[in-house]
Amino acid sequence: MTGYIVRRLLQAIPVLLGTTFLIYFMVFAMPGDPIVALFGDKTPPPQVIEALREKYHLDQPFIVQYFLFLGGIFRGDFGTSFSGEPVSEILVRTFPVTLQLAVIAVFFEMVFGIAVGLISGLRKGGIFDASALVVSLILISLPIFVIAFVCQWLFGIQLQWFRATVGAGAPIQDLILPAIVLATISFAQIVRLTRASVIDTDGQDFVRTAASKGLSRGRIVPVHILRNSLIPVVTYLAVDFGVLMVGATVTEGIFNVPGVGNTLYQAIIRGEGPTVVSFVTVMVLIYLVVNLLVDLLYAVLDPRIRYAK
């Protein structure tokens, strides 16, 4: 097992190098000089542009910039944003917020998605099942910004159950509404995934065997059906966690969450190479770790996978 984990971690190195290189290249290839844009509609003196370009190494060829950046990372220096703030500090400030948001969202997806999916699957064709299918279809087809604006207007402005935007320090209670919004689409997916999987498992021989042995339904459902139905759902959750980290941009913007999505968006707009690449690097790392965790979780859920290794 340890060897497997080490192997997986070593694999992460080329993945990280490749992604950072690609991202750096893409930011670099963005047309226009970000320094010129700092001045709005005003045209700064050429000497000032020159000095600023030098400060951020923008006067160097792309490959030199990339290796300067990479070298910095090995020294623990992620560079500075145009605002003069060390990127490492921005990372430390924003990632916890988005992680919190993503964890709450995954929690909602998991608990409610699996519960609704399980009930739907067990009562296939019933009223609950039919309504769950209709609701999930609606949720899947709505763009996230529509859901976000409607929720903000209804629960934040009209009913005032939640704050319309996230307040200072991004406290958990303020993150619940955006997390629910983030969770909606994946929630619908998980309902459908769990439902299909439960229906499939319910028809399997081992479930019938268990029933014929005289086991109660209360024992068969959690131990035999649910556990075996969770494998595709867990895979989905792992991928989804990565998507949430990145895809929170829209939701973070609408609810003014001081997290990764918001900051990354601003950095891309400003063409701040080091900031963008550092953020993406950390995202890739998280993605890799979560996927590793999930692969380990498989072994726990399904003995066949464990013994195959």
Added chain:
Amino acid sequence: MKIKRIGVAAIALAAAGALTLAGCSSSAPESTGAAGGGIITTNGSEPQNPLVPTNTNETGGGKILDAIFAGLVYYDAEGAPHNDVAESIETEDAQNYTIKLREGLTFTNGEPVNANSFVDAWNYGADTANGPQLSQYFFESIKGFSYDESVPELPGLVVVDDTTFTVELNQPESDFPLRLGYSAFYPLPASAFDDIEAFGNNPVGNGPYMLDGDGAWKHNERIDLTVNPDYDGPRAPKNDGLSIIFYASQDAAYADLQADNLDVLDAIPDSALATYEDEFGDRAVNQPAAIFQSFTIPGRLPHFDGEEGKLRRQALSLAIDRDEVTEVIFNGTRTPASDFTSPVIDGFSDSIPGSEVLDFDATKAKELWAQADAISPWDGTFQIAYNADGGHAGWVDAVTNQLKNNLGIDASGAPYPTFAEARTLITNRTIQTAFRSGWQADYPALFNFLGPLYGTGAGSNDGDYSNPEVDALLTQGLAETDLAAANEKFQAAQEILFQDLPAIPLWYSNVNGAWSTQVENVQFGWNSVPLYYEITKGE
């Protein structure tokens, strides 16, 4: 055994959750509700730079600097300058100024505000050895300034005594005193120069407000300001403090205003422009700001120089129905232009001879276009370049459609994906079409709208316009020590601009804002920022 494995799975999941949550504990929850008492909450944006006055050129940081610093002068709601730290600013020739300060003023750390506080701060901002400063160009006109070599102490700045210093400019510039309320000219305490980066994160000022303790600037979230008890200037706050909350999107800020989480908002999102005045009634503001919008036609484009160019420019201007565009596209949140400056500037006039060229007249437009065709026949498409990330597509399409219909020519917009790309092409002079242009004044003076844009070789003269008569009038205006006489010259320069039309004036941006039921006495200044110190909040 089986139960145990499920248990392990649960633990693994919980561990994954805990791992991520553990990383989150650094951001401790704080009080969330709108700040209590008489603290005004308002919108802002994360400053793009450490809060060093000479290195801040955007509104997010400027708004904070204006609250925590007091300059020699400040601007009232109409944009007129009044003395703040200055006792008097005197000149005989518009080139040599003697500035006297009020006595006994201090920064919030106890250091005195004296002549050196200003001279050292300006020298710092002007010296290229301190790295590029975004507002460095403000010191260009002081004697001795150079971009090419480091000048640690400008010879044009002389400290006479504790409360007096003199400024010598390279040439007469009568609007120099008008500039002195801009953040680039704020004083700095001596301690600032020990570590300017650290200072920028926890700035110490001398203004009506001060930072609410160390770390009051919570990056990307907010900055909390409290009243500076030592400030005795004309901007004494009528509230208990100011919380500027940074919003990444105007929609989020607007939602907070609707939910009464926010007291004052000075930017209404596009999605609410059509409805916000109905919703907020007399708590809404929609008035012209010091922002001039236009499109610039470089003289180097074929058919746009000489007599032919003049005729075509006038025809284009006459073919645009500005009232219709501002009403239909902007819901009345722009004011059709009537000159090259802005109505909020002292000396503005809406009846400069030649300004008729801004009135919609399709017949005359066609006539002039035909006259130009007689000189050299038109071919090709007339295009207006714009950055697609700035919400310009709507009006560009409307304007080019009007040109198409009223002049019978092919016209269209030329979008560039990003602002950076469009600006780079414009700066490098590689753009081959007309392009969207605009100007937001740094300080309330007519010259600020004209000199940097239309003077020969001026910094932001992106269309490379050059007319010796305009140059002469601008220089004469600057040499006048009497503001009214100076403005007369600047209006005369505009008369020529109306004939040459280096840029086609379109409209002035309005300031669109609103405030909650909890505050009163909200007034917006000449620079579209509310006069925060005047706002009162009920308990």
